[in-house]
Amino acid sequence: MNSGQGVLVEGIEKSFGEVSALRGISFHAEPGEVLGILGPNGAGKTTTVNVLSTLIAPDRGRAVVAGHDVVADPAAVRRSIMLTGQYAALDDMLSGFENLVMFGRLMGLRKRAARARAQELIGEFDLTAAAGRKVGTYSGGMRRRIDIACGLVVRPEVVFLDEPTTGLDPRSRQSVWDLVSDFKNAGITTLLTTQYLEEADALSDRIIVIDHGVVIAQGTADELKSRTGGSFCEVVPVQSADLPALNTALSGLLPPDFRTTGDSDRIAIPAPDGHRTLAEVLRRIDAAGLDVIDIALRRPSLDEVFLQLTGHPATENEPAEVAV
Known part of the structure; x- marks a missing residue:
């Protein structure tokens, strides 16, 4: 990639005392690309x-x-950047409008220009009704919106969103998702760190997975999912007692250690041939006279990818990163 655009990282290392936080990190993000950065706490x-x-x-x-x-x-x-962290860095004693004007002045705008830009952003972020209220009275979602708006007083070329939806309600979370799409459409490079795997799946053009200070995988969500073995056919019988008969009916399609989900109330079958495997499963179930409550062709989730790559689920608690 051209180092004059987007983000280019080559062999970055960083230690805090004897703790190696980064051990030769390398990756890139193209202009207008949304790059998801996944990893457990402390990664x-x-x-x-x-x-x-x-x-x-x-x-x-x-x-x-x-x-x-x-x-x-x-x-x-x-x-050239906008940085939004997990907690909004705002002056609670100022109103939303006043915070925006202050950021504009800090970014070098003249007073009139700063006020005009603040008014634009208040409208864009649906904060008109709360513009004159102190930020200390805002809800979590409103605080996040005004925080992001402050970072957009001057249009950035690169945006860093560090777990931006942590603690937000579903509506506010969707607002942040919509904003990421707006960044992409505007040609702004976005680096999104998150532990919500469905968030990375929905928003990212590419994903890198970091663990113990090292990039252990990168690619599109589809490319990462393919590492778990591709599609599978999941079958749930009406009664769990039918599982042995279902196993017999599907003999030859199941691997020796076929996968079960939850409390072993279903069977998951590798489906390298996609719909053809599904059709064969249906034929065998019908021939055996078995009743099923659900049968579907599914793809691995990003959660399964994360588990395979790191050895533990994304929600597992680990030591927090070194504070600086």
Whole structure:
């Protein structure tokens, strides 16, 4: 990729004392691309964002954001990015409108321009009714919206969203999802760190998985899912007592250690031939006179990919990353 666009990371390392947070991270994000960054707590996601947003300096390696080196020209990087963390960094004693004006002034806008831009963003983020209220009275979703709006006072080239929907209600979460789509349509590069795997699946053009400070996998969601073995046919009998008979009817299609789900009330069959496998399963079930409550051709979830890659589910609690 052209290092003058998007994000380019080459061999970044970062340690805090004896703790190696990043161990040779390398990846890139193209202009207008949404890159999902997945990993358990302590994997290095936030440290990566902190390096790219110039909050901390790398020990080794090179990172270029919007054409600017994070070490050689951090001021230019900061002028080119928007960073939204897990907690909104706002002045609770100021109104939403006043926060926006303040950010505009800090970004170098003249007073009139800052007020005009604030008014535009208040409308765009559906905050007109609350514009004059102190931010301390805002709900979590409203705080997140005004926080993101503050980062857009001046149009960024690269956006870092560090777990932006943590703690949000479904409606506010959907608003953030819609915003990510707007960034993509505007040609803005977006790096999205999240532990919500369906969020990464829905929004990301590509995904990198970080564990213990190393990129252990990268690709599209479909490419990552294919690593778990592709599609499978899932069959749920009306009665669990029919499982042995179902197993017999599907003999030859099932692997020796066929997969069960939940409390072993169903059978999952590898379906390399897709709908043809499904059709054969249906034929055998009908011939055996068995009743099923559900049968479907499914694909692996990103949760299953995460489990396979890291050895534990995404919701498993791990030590938090080193605070800086």
